[in-house]
Amino acid sequence: MKLLERVIKNAQEYQKRIVLPEGSEPRTLRAAEIILKENIARIILLGSPAEIAQVADEIGVNIKGAVIVDPKTDSRREAYADKMVEIRKSKGLAKEKALAMLNDPLVFAPMMIKAGDADGEVAGAINATGDVLRPAFQFVKTLPGVSVVSGAFIMFVNDPHFGHDGILMFADCAVMPDPDEKQLAEIAVTTAKTAKAIVGMEPRIAMLSFSTKGSAQHPLVDKVANATKIAKEMDGSLKIDGEMQLDAALMPEVAKLKAPDSDVAGRANVLVFPGLEAANIGYKLVQRLAGAEAIGPILQGMAAPINDLSRGCSASDIVNLVAITCNQAAAFEK
Structure with missing residues (x-):
């Protein structure tokens, strides 16, 4: 590897x-x-x-x-x-x-x-x-300006078409059960730093939801959309977009339909899940069903x-x- x-x-x-x-x-x-x-x-x-x-x-x-x-x-x-x-x-x-x-x-x-x-x-x-x-x-x-510790996994998905030559970062898969929008933003920013420090990738962060760009309306969707805005304010250099469904984040053909103006959609290499439940289930599904190698959790923050x-x-x-x-x-x- x-x-x-x-x-x-x-x-x-x-x-x-x-x-x-x-x-x-x-x-x-x-x-x-x-x-x-x-x-x-x-x-x-x-x-x-x-x-x-x-x-x-x-x-x-x-x-x-x-x-x-x-x-x-x-x-x-x-x-x-x-x-x-x-x-x-x-x-x-x-x-x-x-x-x-x-x-x-x-x-x-x-x-x-x-x-x-x-x-x-x-x-x-x-x-x-x-x-x-x-x-x-x-x-x-914790780091200055960060109130939450989170856990990221490096996922090797055995397909170079996804992420950074087959490598994706998933967060938070280990610590925060139900982060609020500010905490979710902090998780995105710190995961981007981990992606740079450990993987050497230029992070493209998708803030995941069951909605893409307002396709659904719910307080859970609002949380992810607001977290995306806060993360951009925390670090204006980040390539980050959301809220976004998983297929829009990873599949270029879906991204063209659901988020055609996004510089992240279809090319995401950092996936920030809306909560620990989804993240923990998500990384284990990819690990067990797709045979991905999972390294972590890497604690950050x-x-x-x-x-x-x-x-x-x-x-x-x-x-x-x-x-x-x-x-x-x-x-x-x-």
């Missing part, structure tokens, strides 16, 4: 510091061995050094070159706790409580990023999404790259997401 090869090659050049909070988890350690061997990233494993070494020995992996940090004894705990208290002072967070929270690797990891001691985080192999994201929301927070794994992930999934996170980290610098 040429895109993943390019993403990994870029990561090898960027050499970002990626923290893996689930440091003694076997799949994570297998992934760490591959990442270190292929020089994809600088790896930081969180946990008890003795436990990590024991598990690595039991499963026969070599993690030489990884930095191992014990959140319970690390010398930066005091500084991190002070920063946590400052960030959460409006919530009345006491330093004693902050120090106790830092025993949790899922809290320690985003504080490493906040302090500039790591460039990104990948977690979720054995932790629920909410547990991964909660401390990220509290301490890393955070002020630093923090990505959540599926608990059913493989070691190779972790390797790929670490490489993607490296590319996101480089894009943040730019």
